[in-house]
Amino acid sequence: MHDNEHASHHHEESFIRKYIFSLDHKTIGKQFLIYGLIMFFVGGGLALMFRWQLAYPERPVPIIGASPQYLEDGEVVTGADKMWERIYESEEEEWLEANMPNGVIEPAFYNMLFTMHATIMVFFVVVPILVGAFGNFLIPLMIGTRDMAFPILNMLSFWLAVLAAIIMAIGFFVPGGHAAAGWTGYAPLSSDPQWTGVEWGQNLWAISLLIQGFSSLVGSINYITTIINMRAPGMTLFRMPLVIWSLFIVAILLLLAFPVLSSALALLIFDRLAGTTFFTATAEGGGDPLLWQHLFWFFGHPEVYILILPGMGIASELVPVFSRKPIFGYRSMVYAMIAIAFLGWIVWGHHMFQSGMQPVLGSAFMTTTMLIAVPSAIKTFNWLGTMFKGSIRFTSPMLHAIAFVSMFVIGGLSGIYMANTPVDIFIHDTYYIVAHIHYVVFGGSLFAIFGGIIFWFPKMYGRYMNDVLNKIHFWLTFVAFNCTFFPMHILGVGGHMRRISNPMQYEFLQGFEGMNIFITMSAFTLGAAQLILVFNFFWSMSRGKVAEKNPWHVNTLEWEAPTPVPHGNFVGQVPTVYRGPYEYSVPGEESDWIPQAQPEHAHATGGD
Amino acid sequence: MLQWLPENVSTFGQSVDTLFYIIYYITLVVFILVMGTLITFLIKYRHREGQKASYIEGSTTLEIVWTAATTVIVFGLAMLSYPHWNKIKSPNEFPENPEVLVQVSGKQFNWDMTYPGPDNEFGTADDLELENQLHVPVNAVVHIRLTSVDVIHSFFVPQLRLKQDALPNRFINVWFEATKAGRYEIPCAELCGFGHSGMLGYLNVHSQADYDAWVKERWPQ
Ligand code: HEM
Ligand SMILES: [Cu+2]
Numbered sequence: 113m114h115d116n117e118h119a120s121h122h123h124e125e126s127f128i129r130k131y132i133f134s135l136d137h138k139t140i141g142k143q144f145l146i147y148g149l150i151m152f153f154v155g156g157g158l159a160l161m162f163r164w165q166l167a168y169p170e171r172p173v174p175i176i177g178a179s180p181q182y183l184e185d186g187e188v189v190t191g192a193d194k195m196w197e198r199i200y201e202s203e204e205e206e207w208l209e210a211n212m213p214n215g216v217i218e219p220a221f222y223n224m225l226f227t228m229h230a231t232i233m234v235f236f237v238v239v240p241i242l243v244g245a246f247g248n249f250l251i252p253l254m255i256g257t258r259d260m261a262f263p264i265l266n267m268l269s270f271w272l273a274v275l276a277a278i279i280m281a282i283g284f285f286v287p288g289g290h291a292a293a294g295w296t297g298y299a300p301l302s303s304d305p306q307w308t309g310v311e312w313g314q315n316l317w318a319i320s321l322l323i324q325g326f327s328s329l330v331g332s333i334n335y336i337t338t339i340i341n342m343r344a345p346g347m348t349l350f351r352m353p354l355v356i357w358s359l360f361i362v363a364i365l366l367l368l369a370f371p372v373l374s375s376a377l378a379l380l381i382f383d384r385l386a387g388t389t390f391f392t393a394t395a396e397g398g399g400d401p402l403l404w405q406h407l408f409w410f411f412g413h414p415e416v417y418i419l420i421l422p423g424m425g426i427a428s429e430l431v432p433v434f435s436r437k438p439i440f441g442y443r444s445m446v447y448a449m450i451a452i453a454f455l456g457w458i459v460w461g462h463h464m465f466q467s468g469m470q471p472v473l474g475s476a477f478m479t480t481t482m483l484i485a486v487p488s489a490i491k492t493f494n495w496l497g498t499m500f501k502g503s504i505r506f507t508s509p510m511l512h513a514i515a516f517v518s519m520f521v522i523g524g525l526s527g528i529y530m531a532n533t534p535v536d537i538f539i540h541d542t543y544y545i546v547a548h549i550h551y552v553v554f555g556g557s558l559f560a561i562f563g564g565i566i567f568w569f570p571k572m573y574g575r576y577m578n579d580v581l582n583k584i585h586f587w588l589t590f591v592a593f594n595c596t597f598f599p600m601h602i603l604g605v606g607g608h609m610r611r612i613s614n615p616m617q618y619e620f621l622q623g624f625e626g627m628n629i630f631i632t633m634s635a636f637t638l639g640a641a642q643l644i645l646v647f648n649f650f651w652s653m654s655r656g657k658v659a660e661k662n663p664w665h666v667n668t669l670e671w672e673a674p675t676p677v678p679h680g681n682f683v684g685q686v687p688t689v690y691r692g693p694y695e696y697s698v699p700g701e702e703s704d705w706i707p708q709a710q711p712e713h714a715h716a717t718g719g720d
Numbered sequence: 721m722l723q724w725l726p727e728n729v730s731t732f733g734q735s736v737d738t739l740f741y742i743i744y745y746i747t748l749v750v751f752i753l754v755m756g757t758l759i760t761f762l763i764k765y766r767h768r769e770g771q772k773a774s775y776i777e778g779s780t781t782l783e784i785v786w787t788a789a790t791t792v793i794v795f796g797l798a799m800l801s802y803p804h805w806n807k808i809k810s811p812n813e814f815p816e817n818p819e820v821l822v823q824v825s826g827k828q829f830n831w832d833m834t835y836p837g838p839d840n841e842f843g844t845a846d847d848l849e850l851e852n853q854l855h856v857p858v859n860a861v862v863h864i865r866l867t868s869v870d871v872i873h874s875f876f877v878p879q880l881r882l883k884q885d886a887l888p889n890r891f892i893n894v895w896f897e898a899t900k901a902g903r904y905e906i907p908c909a910e911l912c913g914f915g916h917s918g919m920l921g922y923l924n925v926h927s928q929a930d931y932d933a934w935v936k937e938r939w940p941q
């Protein structure tokens with residue numbers, strides 16, 4: 113075990129070592145957090161652009177689009193008109209002109225927008241924040257150690273992610289545009305430029321994801337090693353907080369899943385650049401487009417659980433703390449996560465029910481998929497059990513945790529429809545799936561992320577986030593989220609396909625125009641609400657109310673560390689752990705919480 | 721919510737709709753129970769001064785009960801669905817001797833329909849090729865050989881409750897029997913490139929007499 117050898121000794125570090133090429137897990141965690149928040153705005157902006165097109169097909173987007181007068185008789189009225197005038201006069205083919213003449217989104221550009229929206233949200237927002245930010249910040253603090261096992265690898269992991277983001281960003285500006293084959297990149301659309309006209313965009317997409325994969329691999333090795341080897345004295349596996357369990361399991365999933373994506377991406381690059389035919393069936397033989405789907409989803413389904421498990425972990429921290437009760441069924445929570453991690457490997461075919469796969473396989477995958485609903489249900493019931501006879505405090509983090517639980521219920525239930533092969537015939541590739549995805553990833557993961565940010569902010573930056581702004585942000589987000597995504601279930605039931613740029617081209621979708629406009633309005637509100645969060649985040653870093661060491665009265669070890677947490681985390685020796693993480697409201701105790709590090713029989717005064 | 725489903729006009733569509741309804745009612749009940757419980761707990765167990773939470777670490781009985789209950793429900797649903805799925809998608813359970821056999825081939829961004837003609841064989845002189853128009857008689861079994869010449873497309877007829885991806889270099893068989901004459905859209909449901917939106921064919925379901933007339937017109941002997 114680590115001891116006080118390199119305790120909190122301070123040596124002066126240069127600005128660059130301290131804030132940029134830092135080896136400190138906390139700084140790296142914060143770097144991932146800010147990285148994720150920036151990318152969140154990029155991904156969200158892309159979504160608002162294509163939402164505009166869905167509500168008002170073929171109409172210029174606001175602000176940069178040309179005015180009606182300009183479109184009609186070329187009269188320049190707005191600043192945007194002036195810009196278009198200049199673009200049309202210039203000799204060169206300008207980027208805007210190619211992608212959105214007059215501000216109207218071209219179909220090919222539309223495909224690029226949703227492809228990059230999903231790619232960015234999945235690989236550059238949710239994973240970096242949940243795994244990169246929370247994983248890095250929380251693991252050493254919560255298991256009671258001074259840093260990660262391999263700080264240099266940890267730094268490498270962040271800078272690889274930055275490199276991946278830069279490469280992904282360059283893709284927007286190469287000739288032919290960025291990848292436009294969906295975040296799932298189905299071959300042969302993705303594997304042969306002749307089908308999309310996309311040249312280097314798709315290559316850069318693949319290369320960037322390869323690098324992002326290395327970043328995750330490096331990070332996951334680090335997490336696994338740290339959690340196995342470096343826990344504080346007394347921190348047995350079954351005394352670990354559930355968020356650490358979730359990150360541990362996710363690290364294992366990442367380690368096993370990403371190489372599958374990496375190999376698929378490598379084959380894709382060979383197909384595109386070296387003339388191989390792994391994913392193309394040719395008359396002379398060759399490969400098979402379904403190979404891509406199998407590889408992608410063999411990675412992809414574990415990946416979606418990578419997106420949710422840490423969210424479940426965060427909720428499992430917040431619900432007990434703010435109910436002042438032990439988590440209900442700690443062990444069953446752990447086993448449920450392990451069950452999800454195992455079952456997650458044998459359900460990938462549910463994404464391929466309509467792909468032409470053997471129908472018998474479809475039935476097999478339906479069965480396993482139905483099974484994975486069981487551990488999800490167990491977790492939900494346990495969160496409810498935790499609130500039962502609690503003493504619930506409606507703090508901002510708790511509101512987000514409650515939203516997480518309820519939105520996850522909707523997302524889990526909608527999963528059952530699609531797991532059912534006959535019903536999936538109808539709703540596959542419709543907005544029903546889009547609704548499902550967003551209920552689990554936005555309603556689930558992102559609400560957990562928001563709750564987690566507000567909850568751990570005092571430990572990260574030594575200050576509170578402004579609570580009034582937090583509450584406004586929460587309610588706006590909660591309402592706008594449901595207004596945006598719930599109606600998508602209805603679109604799906606109506607048969608509205610996903611990934612189409614103009615629903616008004618179809619007779620059977622004429623009735624959905626109003627709903628699409630409503631969704632777009634809600635989406636703009638939802639986007640605007642996130643500005644509040646980000647403003648609050650950056651403003652509170654320097655202006656927020658100064659927080660005490662353990663403002664929410666939490667048992668876990670991160671709150672034993674002084675605020676702001678020094679290099680090396682703990683003053684003196686690392687704490688020793690005497691009990692599980694959720695000893696709240698223990699009968700006969702004066703205080704309603706007993707920190708994990710408080711020795712037995714010591715007078716229960718509740719820390720500090 | 722399910723009143724938004726487009727009208728069903730296929731024989732097996734009823735299976736899909738019935739399962740849809742069963743799941744809808746089950747999940748609705750579960751949803752109301754879970755949310756009801758949650759909201760009750762939130763109100764009843766909200767923090768009040770001087771009141772302490774009860775120390776409850778869990779309950780093995782409850783864990784077993786809800787694990788078993790969900791397992792039974794989801795397994796039940798799966799069991800219920802196998803036969804319907806096989807009926808719709810397993811080629812060895814398709815009704816035999818179809819009245820019409822057509823090859824439908826996705827091609828950026830059209831559906832190419834090929835009728836084998838009176839000899840019922842593809843690749844012969846009496847084949848008929850049509851772009852985006854599929855003609856079939858009502859109340860008759862139709863078999864489709866689905867394929868693609870370029871990327872993956874997906875043959876979707878909402879009113880038939882039928883969707884099947886079309887793959888290059890592969891022939892996938894699907895079947896249906898339409899129960900109502902009319903003209904239905906055949907959108908492509910799988911992203912296939914910049915023209916994906918708007919890739920649209922039509923299924924024309926004729927009365928038997930009209931269909932016979934159409935056949936006569938095409939293959940006058
Ligand atoms: C009760 C648990 C769940 C079940 C039964 C379930 C079932 C399914 C099924 C059957 C599909 C494929 C539908 C189709 O393409 O026709 C699907 C898609 C999807 N699910 Fe789930 N799911 C569950 C939970 C989750 C969770 C927790 C996440 C992520 C956090 C998630 C994320 C996704 C995503 C991203 C897709 C769509 C991928 C795409 O095609 O772009 N699901 N789900
Ligand atoms: Cu999946």
Ligand SMILES: [Cu+2]
Nearest residue numbers: 908910912916
């Ligand atoms: Cu298509």
